[in-house]
Amino acid sequence: MDLDYNWINLLILFGALQGLIFSIILLLNKKHPGAKFLGVFMFGLAYNGFETFNWSSHLSDHIIFFDLFPFVMIYTLGPSLYLYILSLLYPEKKLTPIRILTYYFPPIFQFVFRISVIVVYFLVRNKVLFDKAALESLDSVYYFYAEAFSIIVFLIYLYLSLKLFIRAHASYNISSVSKEVQQKIYKWIKALLFCMIVLGLAWPLTVSAPYFFDLSYNVHYYPIELILVIFIYWIGFVGYLRINMIFPLRSRFLHGSISTSMAKQWMIQLQSAMENDKLYLDPGLNRSKVAAYIGINPKIISVILNQHSRQNFNDFVNTYRVEEVCKKLLSTKNRHLTISGIALESGFNSQATFQRAFKNIKGISPKEYQTLKLKKIG
Template identity: 35%
Template sequence: MEFLSEDNIIRKLYLPIQWLITPMFFFHVHEVVHQQRVKLWVQNALLAPVFIVTVIHIIHFFYYQGKVSVASMPDYHEDGLLLYINFISFLFHGAVLYVIFQMLKTSLETSKKIARKKNKEQKWYMTIVIFFVMIVSIGLSATFSMIQFNIDHTWLLYTVFILVSFVGYYLGYVGVYRSTLVSEFNPGPNSVSKNGLNTYQKIHSYIIEERCYLDMDLNLSEIAQKFNISSGYLSQLISTHSEQSFNDYINELRIQTSKKMLLSNQFEEYTIESIGLECGFKSKSNFYTAFKKFTGLTPTAYVKSTKKRPVS
């Protein structure tokens, strides 16, 4: 076939689609476990390598195009830049798989009161992670041997690619079936509204009484672990009963406290920035942004409008 011929440009260009495999798996697992999308900066960090490597491959192709024929260009399994990139790709996949493993491990440890089907789902993901680790180990061994000892392990790399294809088809076929279980163990808004009010009230009382919201490092998983529920379920509870995201819910409590501090003689020696830090905000800009969002005023304008105290 012409497509498989040695002088086919597409074959020699080597678009590194394999760099997307574990990031996409991470996005899926994260959304199932935490019931929220991955933060934008994390998405960019995981997807950036495929674009960087694509540019490198294109530059590599056009560098050789003017010097040798297409058929004579280096293959991905020959000693050179492409082989080193393949080795780095296996290291990258290993790192992403480790993060996925830790995420699943933490979730399983804190999901004793969650439906059994959810545990089964996460254990299935663990199986996929283990299988991926085996593939990555084979790939690392093969590429390292080729780089370090110039041993021809091309057949091993072909085995890796076949295994990756098998896993891809398996995830596509079985994953579609398994994903239908998500709706069964992730309670919807109506279920949360009916059955989660008492839990929400306990959590809300705990956050208020312990003044947890003043901790600038407070996060969703910390509260979820305290009450032995998943981060996704806690997020749904807060969204349903406060009609806010977790961050807005916590920030509003912080702003309520900061308003009292701004007008209190006890804190008149504090600067506005210091009050923001005392209330759990990590920076002056974060404090001002949140204050304006919930009051419509900056802290300075709020103090002036009340005429209770001079601005520091």
């Protein structure tokens, strides 16, 4: 069959190419966690565009790749949209890999199911299995639910995204950014969600169209594919400018100053983690562990301590360890322990670090401190 490169197919192809380029740019952006979710979202749209171009131009007669994995990448749209908006609204929240994979369960399930179908196909083809009916049954089940369920998954995540946005907008509080910046972020998310609502309405109408109208093969997909192409161009030209505006703000948020109110709030959490939960007793304590315990970005800890407490992380932790040592040096319960033993029990992992930290904080050596204090008590 001759290839069909009409203007609609070419427009879909060019849109898919732009979406692919833009998704790669976002996925390679390591400074801003939210960018990777938008990157996956754009990659899903780009893949869908290539998939559509493949069958609409009759290229599928020569290239079978897109026929092997239908209705897989389209499942990434909903989770990616939700995680991207979550990252913009709550930049201080750290998403663990397990949590991210949980959100991406639908596309992972689709991929595994499709791989299973392909494996069974090759087993039947090579006469390892002889039950062709099992293969046909698996394939039938996959195509029976895959398209309709992809819409349901997208609508569920769209609802969750809207709910997340409404709740955040009602509180008018995105951590450590000004009200002016908040409004710009809200405006960008609102525009993005509006486009997604349009897609959420057009998608089920597109899929149900053949049940109400007598249409030729797959022609009912063209309107929504053109909508997606326009959306890709909008993201690429208009949205990218807004994204560039927001992402540097995220960078300044992590590396620059933080509002006094938020700094105080996080400082209270840091102090509580040390004073009440005694995290400093862990000799291997680091920023990442404290950040995971509190639920904030590790870089935020450095910003708070450097700008609002005039301390780095190690000095902050060692202050609590030194105070712990001081208490134990004067306690009769610890007379059987050496000073080095007390230091190790208080969270220090080396004698040199302990001696240096103690003298910097107290101005004298641990032995001198113990002797002086015991004399006053005696």
